[in-house]
Amino acid sequence: MRFSVYSLMRHALGGAAWPEQWRSPEPRAAYDVVIVGAGGHGLATAYYLARDHGVRNVAVLERGWLGGGNTGRNTTVIRSNYLWDESAMLYEHALKLWEGLAQELNYNVMYSPRGVMMLAHSVHDVQVFKRHVHANRLNGIDNEWLTPEQAKAFCPPLNTSSELRHPILGAALQRRAGVARHDAVAWGYARAASALGVDIIQNCEVTAICRVPSGAVAAVETTRGRIAARKVAAVAAGHTSVVMAMAGLCMPLESYPLQALVSEPVKPVLPCVVMSNSIHAYISQSDKGELVIGAATDAYVSYSQAGGLHIAEHTLEAICELFPTFRRLRMLRNWGGIVDVTPDRSPIIGLTPVPGLYVNCGWGTGGFKATPGSGHVFAATVARGEPHPIAAPFSLDRFRTGRLIDEAAAAAVAH
Amino acid sequence: MLLIACPWCGKRPENEFRYGGEAHIARPLDPASQDDAAWAEFLYLRSNPKGMHAERWRHIHGCGRFFNCVRDTVSDRISATYRPGETPPR
Numbered sequence: 370m371r372f373s374v375y376s377l378m379r380h381a382l383g384g385a386a387w388p389e390q391w392r393s394p395e396p397r398a399a400y401d402v403v404i405v406g407a408g409g410h411g412l413a414t415a416y417y418l419a420r421d422h423g424v425r426n427v428a429v430l431e432r433g434w435l436g437g438g439n440t441g442r443n444t445t446v447i448r449s450n451y452l453w454d455e456s457a458m459l460y461e462h463a464l465k466l467w468e469g470l471a472q473e474l475n476y477n478v479m480y481s482p483r484g485v486m487m488l489a490h491s492v493h494d495v496q497v498f499k500r501h502v503h504a505n506r507l508n509g510i511d512n513e514w515l516t517p518e519q520a521k522a523f524c525p526p527l528n529t530s531s532e533l534r535h536p537i538l539g540a541a542l543q544r545r546a547g548v549a550r551h552d553a554v555a556w557g558y559a560r561a562a563s564a565l566g567v568d569i570i571q572n573c574e575v576t577a578i579c580r581v582p583s584g585a586v587a588a589v590e591t592t593r594g595r596i597a598a599r600k601v602a603a604v605a606a607g608h609t610s611v612v613m614a615m616a617g618l619c620m621p622l623e624s625y626p627l628q629a630l631v632s633e634p635v636k637p638v639l640p641c642v643v644m645s646n647s648i649h650a651y652i653s654q655s656d657k658g659e660l661v662i663g664a665a666t667d668a669y670v671s672y673s674q675a676g677g678l679h680i681a682e683h684t685l686e687a688i689c690e691l692f693p694t695f696r697r698l699r700m701l702r703n704w705g706g707i708v709d710v711t712p713d714r715s716p717i718i719g720l721t722p723v724p725g726l727y728v729n730c731g732w733g734t735g736g737f738k739a740t741p742g743s744g745h746v747f748a749a750t751v752a753r754g755e756p757h758p759i760a761a762p763f764s765l766d767r768f769r770t771g772r773l774i775d776e777a778a779a780a781a782v783a784h
Numbered sequence: 785m786l787l788i789a790c791p792w793c794g795k796r797p798e799n800e801f802r803y804g805g806e807a808h809i810a811r812p813l814d815p816a817s818q819d820d821a822a823w824a825e826f827l828y829l830r831s832n833p834k835g836m837h838a839e840r841w842r843h844i845h846g847c848g849r850f851f852n853c854v855r856d857t858v859s860d861r862i863s864a865t866y867r868p869g870e871t872p873p874r
Contacts, residue, residue: 610832621828623805624857668803669786671857672834677785679799712828769824 371475390556391563396570399597400428402751403589404604405575405612407431408440409551410729410736411604412558412569413744414751419565421745422752427567428598430591432574432608436555439606439736442706444629444651444663446642447738448485448546450505450512455762455774456715457508462759463742464545470741476557478549479656484641485546486515486524488691490535494647498541505543515540524641526692533690535648548642548653548661554740578615578726585724586616602727602751607672607707609730616723620730621768622709625666626676627734630685630703632695634658643691650687660698662688666708666734676705708734713767715774718747718760727751728765786860790843791851791867804840806830807852808872834858838872841865 370388404411407429418424447467449460471478489495505512517529520540529537559569577590588597605612607624635658642653651663664684667676681703689696711731718729729747746757767773786798812818837857842850853865864873
């Protein structure tokens, strides 16, 4: 069923129940491709496999519920102003897909290019961000430098006083950047993939990866039985190390809890996304009115989906300093998601030493923004058995060759 | 916030410490003989287990010394801390 003004009116006036948006079939005995993980990246991969490559005999297996991992836990920021050429190409590819995604999927993902502003608090910040601005513009990506006065004009609640402990010396602004509704992204891709014949199987945990004597993957064992597969694509975010260990692979990954929290809902007060790397503030306002705040990761490897209170407190201190008017807001909820972090803070997209096993992981603290682009290039990689040109630099092999894409220092937010 | 028992100073709050990554990853004794894959393994590959994890901590706002710790990465419960050179408890 397509969504339209007509269908909306028909259901509003006629009282007809909305149908389920995707099928929930029993798993078949065999698939061409089994995708492990029904988050945004996995569902997008399934959708582009079916749409662009004619690979429709696909299952997406999900341990819990669809979009219930980091897709449902992130702070929904979308931007493409990364420093290195490889990253810029990847994230800009994703941003261009975001711009037409709601029409493409016939599902409102609520992409809102309201601008992402990154604050500079020191001479070093200013130099780094200006370098970012120049590098981005050479790559055809919009990013501009704002004075503190311009930053204040763009974001009125911002405290640009020189009395701040870390005064704002300027900001980098990507106007095309913004936010989207995270749940809708997962649901939209699930609905579109299901309509093309992809089986989405929830509450189905992969417990083993079976290989033939030559080493190639043959099947996965799951809590709902054995499923044969010509290719297996792991898109398991924080649990990637666990899944890859089933195939005997040790990954250059560490998993950390990353926290976020939301305030009580208020009327529109914050017109853009504001990020501060130096003092770790990270905030936007959802369409419901809640302030959505991103905190840091815990210091140590963990799968606890919680995180220390002092981490959230640290971020709130910075928010209260930057936005004094927010000091009286109460926080409603906080939570943690498990993010898989690579040594160079860039993702891994591509082939593995195990024939037929592919991996898309290592998105660390910033994977949501890449969802469409990640799925698009990974689908091409899985379908063709060779890396998509945009994905090629992000191979697993780069840790052996040394061709790292070092966004650890270059990304605009602390990891 | 974790409560971590420094082997020298006793139980202290986590923010007195700095996390030092996975423990017992030894630098190759003969670096020249190592190929790229071996270096990649030493530098980058980590077990990242969902379960018991041996890790290093340093008591930076205390005695300043490194030590090792075994922690369950699901519950974050610490089962042991021990000094460098000691074998991890079973």
